[in-house]
Amino acid sequence: MKSECVLSKRFINTKIGEIEVIGCATGLHAVNLSSVNKRQRCDSCDNVNSLNESIHWLQLYFDDCSEEIKDLMVPKICESGRSSVYLNIWKELSKTEIGETLSYSDLSERVFGHRNASRVVGTAMRRNPCPIIIPCHRVIKANGELGNYSCGNDIKAYLINYEKVHSTLKGDNH
Ligand SMILES: [Zn+2]
Numbered sequence: 601m602k603s604e605c606v607l608s609k610r611f612i613n614t615k616i617g618e619i620e621v622i623g624c625a626t627g628l629h630a631v632n633l634s635s636v637n638k639r640q641r642c643d644s645c646d647n648v649n650s651l652n653e654s655i656h657w658l659q660l661y662f663d664d665c666s667e668e669i670k671d672l673m674v675p676k677i678c679e680s681g682r683s684s685v686y687l688n689i690w691k692e693l694s695k696t697e698i699g700e701t702l703s704y705s706d707l708s709e710r711v712f713g714h715r716n717a718s719r720v721v722g723t724a725m726r727r728n729p730c731p732i733i734i735p736c737h738r739v740i741k742a743n744g745e746l747g748n749y750s751c752g753n754d755i756k757a758y759l760i761n762y763e764k765v766h767s768t769l770k771g772d773n774h
Contacts (some may be wrong), residue, residue: 604677604680605621605624605626605629605680606624606625606646606773607622607623607624607629607642607643607644607653608622608623608642608643608644608645608646608647608648608651609621609622609623609625610651610655611720612655612659614658614662615662615750615762616633616652616662616674616755616758617633617634617729618632618761619632619658619732621649621651621654621655621658622630622642622651623648623650623651623654623678624643624648624677624678624680625648625649625650626650626676626678626680627650627675627676627677627678627679628650628654628676628677628678628728628729628730628733629653629677629678630729630730631654631729631730631731631732631733633731633732633751633755634751634752635661635710638702640686642700643727649689650675650676650678653673653675653676654674654733654763655674656672657669657672657674657675657733658733658768660672661732664766665698665762665763665767666735669698672690674694674733675730676734677690677733677734678731685720685724686723686724688711689707689711689720689721689724689729690724690728690734692707692710692711692730692733693734693735693736693738693739694733694734694745696735696738696765697730698767699763699764699765699766699767700738700767701738701739701740701760702738702739703718703740703741703742704718704721704722704725704739704741704742704747705718705721705742707721707739708720708721715718719741722747726748726750728750731750731751732759735759736749737755737756737760738763740760746760
């Protein structure tokens with residue numbers, strides 16, 4: 601499939617290792633947590649806005665979920681070539697708060713108004729191109745088990761705990 605997007609990439613060092621961020625002028629294309637992931641092509645070294653926004657967002661996120669992140673828009677995803685069903689699921693998921701977890705059927709209900717679409721929700725999570733920014737780590741099984749995470753369950757557990765710690769601190773009025 602030919603994409604008309606001109607892709608740039610940048611790297612950021614974080615608490616969970618180096619993250620590769622790829623985007624075009626319209627929005628973000630990919631967030632790769634692991635070097636095991638296939639590195640995507642890069643057409644230009646332009647400092648596109650989507651990458652600046654995403655790097656800034658990730659820096660705040662990994663700076664103990666800095667208060668400032670609440671005032672930021674979640675970085676925009678480039679919608680080119682993406683299924684509208686998945687885009688809707690990812691958008692709804694992006695409205696969840698730091699420290700929140702929900703089940704696949706909870707997310708189904710928020711997107712579709714019923715709880716029967718947890719399978720398509722699960723597929724949308726597996727196909728999430730931008731983990732952390734689209735926070736699929738917050739989606740867990742209804743029985744409280746973690747479920748799968750394409751970037752590794754250790755990272756999923758880490759992120760859930762990391763968010764819980766930092767959102768609790770904020771609510772505690774320290
Ligand atoms: Zn694009």
